[in-house]
Amino acid sequence: MKKFLSIAAAAALAVALSASGAAAKVKACWIYVGPVGDFGYSYQHDQGRLEVEKALGDQVETAFVENVPEGPDTERALERLAREGCNITFATSFGFMDAAVKVAKKFPDLKFEHATGYKSAENLAIYNARFYEGRYVIGQIAAKLSKTGVAGYIVSFPIPEVVMGINAFMLGAQTVNPDFKIKIIWVNSWYDPGKEADAAKVLFSQGADIIVQHTDSTAPLQVAQEQGKLGFGQSSDMIKFAPKSQLTAIVDDWGPYYVRRVKEVIDGTWKTQSTWEGMKEGLVVLSPFTNMPDDVAKMAAETAEKIKSGELHPFTGPITRQDGTVVGEAGKPLPDTDLLSMNWYVKGVDDKLPQ
Amino acid sequence: MDILQALILTVITAATPLLLAGVGEAVVERAGVLNLGVEGMMVMGAVSGFGAAYVTGSPYLGVVASILAGTGLALLFAILTQTFLANQVASGLALTLLGLGLSGLIGEAFVGLPGTKVEKLVFPALSDIPFIGRILFAQDLIVYLSFLLTAVVSYVLFRTRLGLVVRAIGNNHDSAHALGYGVIAIRYLCILFGGACAGLAGGYLSLAYTPQWIENMTAGRGWIALALVVFASWLPWRVAVGAYLFGAVTILGFFVQGMGWGIPSQFLSSLPYIVTIIALVIISASRTISRAAAPACLGRSFVPDR
Numbered sequence: 001m002k003k004f005l006s007i008a009a010a011a012a013l014a015v016a017l018s019a020s021g022a023a024a025k026v027k028a029c030w031i032y033v034g035p036v037g038d039f040g041y042s043y044q045h046d047q048g049r050l051e052v053e054k055a056l057g058d059q060v061e062t063a064f065v066e067n068v069p070e071g072p073d074t075e076r077a078l079e080r081l082a083r084e085g086c087n088i089t090f091a092t093s094f095g096f097m098d099a100a101v102k103v104a105k106k107f108p109d110l111k112f113e114h115a116t117g118y119k120s121a122e123n124l125a126i127y128n129a130r131f132y133e134g135r136y137v138i139g140q141i142a143a144k145l146s147k148t149g150v151a152g153y154i155v156s157f158p159i160p161e162v163v164m165g166i167n168a169f170m171l172g173a174q175t176v177n178p179d180f181k182i183k184i185i186w187v188n189s190w191y192d193p194g195k196e197a198d199a200a201k202v203l204f205s206q207g208a209d210i211i212v213q214h215t216d217s218t219a220p221l222q223v224a225q226e227q228g229k230l231g232f233g234q235s236s237d238m239i240k241f242a243p244k245s246q247l248t249a250i251v252d253d254w255g256p257y258y259v260r261r262v263k264e265v266i267d268g269t270w271k272t273q274s275t276w277e278g279m280k281e282g283l284v285v286l287s288p289f290t291n292m293p294d295d296v297a298k299m300a301a302e303t304a305e306k307i308k309s310g311e312l313h314p315f316t317g318p319i320t321r322q323d324g325t326v327v328g329e330a331g332k333p334l335p336d337t338d339l340l341s342m343n344w345y346v347k348g349v350d351d352k353l354p355q
Numbered sequence: 356m357d358i359l360q361a362l363i364l365t366v367i368t369a370a371t372p373l374l375l376a377g378v379g380e381a382v383v384e385r386a387g388v389l390n391l392g393v394e395g396m397m398v399m400g401a402v403s404g405f406g407a408a409y410v411t412g413s414p415y416l417g418v419v420a421s422i423l424a425g426t427g428l429a430l431l432f433a434i435l436t437q438t439f440l441a442n443q444v445a446s447g448l449a450l451t452l453l454g455l456g457l458s459g460l461i462g463e464a465f466v467g468l469p470g471t472k473v474e475k476l477v478f479p480a481l482s483d484i485p486f487i488g489r490i491l492f493a494q495d496l497i498v499y500l501s502f503l504l505t506a507v508v509s510y511v512l513f514r515t516r517l518g519l520v521v522r523a524i525g526n527n528h529d530s531a532h533a534l535g536y537g538v539i540a541i542r543y544l545c546i547l548f549g550g551a552c553a554g555l556a557g558g559y560l561s562l563a564y565t566p567q568w569i570e571n572m573t574a575g576r577g578w579i580a581l582a583l584v585v586f587a588s589w590l591p592w593r594v595a596v597g598a599y600l601f602g603a604v605t606i607l608g609f610f611v612q613g614m615g616w617g618i619p620s621q622f623l624s625s626l627p628y629i630v631t632i633i634a635l636v637i638i639s640a641s642r643t644i645s646r647a648a649a650p651a652c653l654g655r656s657f658v659p660d661r
Binding site for chain 2: 034035036037038039043066067152183184185186187188189191192193194195196197198199201202203204205206208217218219222236240241350351352354355
């Protein structure tokens with residue numbers, strides 16, 4: 001309903017503007033895979049949009065479409081925004097990639113940006129956050145605090161970003177406890193609170209005592225809170241839902257990036273590029289370390305500092321893969337292109353990667 | 356044993372919303388009305404339940420609010436399809452869209468707020484029985500209600516005069532009308548009952564299953580309940596079998612994944628649908644055709660001839 005209203009309003013405004021011949025504002029638009037009310041991934045992107053409105057005020061107008069399924073509907077949503085004159089459109093989910101490439105080709109005068117993918121064009125930039133940096137840190141925390149030596153890991157789809165997260169988590173955990181284990185459940189959904197809660201309960205019953213998620217709702221943390229177990233927040237700071245269970249949360253702060261890019265569109269300096277920023281630039285933020293002893297918090301903070309300063313890269317070679325082969329040069333991080341197409345597990349992960 | 360108990364408890368939470376919504380819809384369809392708006396009524400129940408519980412601090416008022424919200428939306432559907440004779444399929448789909456949109460709008464203020472949970476009602480002595488005690492006698496009110504509802508609906512539909520009238524209206528509304536039964540009035544009541552059940556199912560999600568409000572938190576459960584009703588050939592106890600089977604296979608899939616046996620997760624995700632369909636088809640096939648057949652007037656508007 002909201003999205004229809006906002007689009008209708010935007011369309012009406014666009015007509016009014018062109019009719020009066022007034023100097024058009026720059027219009028920035030977003031499409032989200034979930035509802036803005038998910039309090040997770042899409043919510044954080046929308047917070048970024050609101051920051052753009054606040055920072056650039058009269059120079060910009062924004063619109064968004066939420067709940068866009070990954071598939072043929074993506075293209076329709078993008079095209080509709082393009083026809084409504086969105087000067088720049090941010091497609092915020094991995095599965096929007098091919099649609100973004102297609103629509104960008106159709107509308108060469110408009111600008112597009114796609115999050116977390118790897119295909120770009122003259123008018124299609126890509127941007128991403130190095131979420132895995134945070135996952136390396138929480139891996140260390142989990143290995144320190146787990147009594148059973150097993151973490152439960154709830155995941156959505158086997159895309160490179162998620163696999164990268166699992167690997168970074170394991171590499172971090174292994175620096176503390178080389179025998180650390182994770183149990184993985186793929187719920188095949190970004191967003192289904194019920195299923196996520198069920199998966200958390202099953203993982204706890206199987207001996208995991210810390211829950212990690214790469215899905216978008218707060219449900220797994222709530223289960224942890226109920227059962228007196230521990231867990232990590234995802235995308236947003238979820239401490240309110242699990243005051244006694246959340247150890248920290250990997251928070252995405254897209255605002256500054258969006259403000260910068262929309263400003264560039266206004267100034268006419270926007271260029272296609274591939275941006276991949278992390279904790280150093282403040283795109284990935286760890287919320288305060290809670291519910292853990294001071295020495296663990298100190299260790300986590302130190303690791304985070306090292307990642308920020310560039311001293312430590314979670315994927316520094318040589319890395320042994322699950323199948324026993326070794327990748328990466330000693331002492332050097334894996335190239336970004338390898339990270340972005342990661343489709344293998346590191347040694348120590350017992351799961352079989354769905355193909 | 357502990358693992359098994361934990362798994363069964365999880366199955367119950369997963370099955371309860373499907374069961375509640377499914378039993379309600381079974382009554383609606385038995386009366387010859389196809390309401391595809393279950394998902395919409397459910398999600399409205401979820402947001403209203405959460406909102407009322409948050410504002411008043413009482414999860415039980417939340418439960419009442421979720422029932423009222425589902426009933427309210429169902430009333431809209433009843434007015435459209437029974438009084439104004441609008442197409443039932445289109446109205447039902449519209450109801451779902453309306454529910455999803457409206458709940459997002461109402462719920463905006465509640466996003467990111469921790470909720471209150473419906474407490475477990477623990478029967479003192481009985482819940483100490485090893486293994487089954489915690490499963491059967493330490494649930495929350497809504498779970499007990501779902502058991503009770505299935506039994507009562509099953510009894511009323513097939514063992515009472517009222518049930519006979521409802522089924523007669525669903526099978527041949529002209530004859531029922533000729534016999535002097537108020538087809539429209541009874542359909543109204545059945546639709547409202549279905550709405551109340553769907554609303555309660557939604558309330559279960561936001562007040563017990565995952566006590567929080569997030570948009571679209573029903574995530575398609577209304578549609579699964581609708582499908583269950585058809586495959587259960589409109590029999591309440593078969594809806595219960597289907598709901599529990601669906602929940603059990605889902606949880607079992609998670610369990611197998613957690614064990615790391617290397618079975619593809621996509622296959623495990625599709626398994627609940629496959630197993631439930633096969634099981635319910637087998638049960639249906641073993642019965643006489645007439646009991647398994649769809650209500651003959653399902654989805655047809657009734658226009659009384661004067």
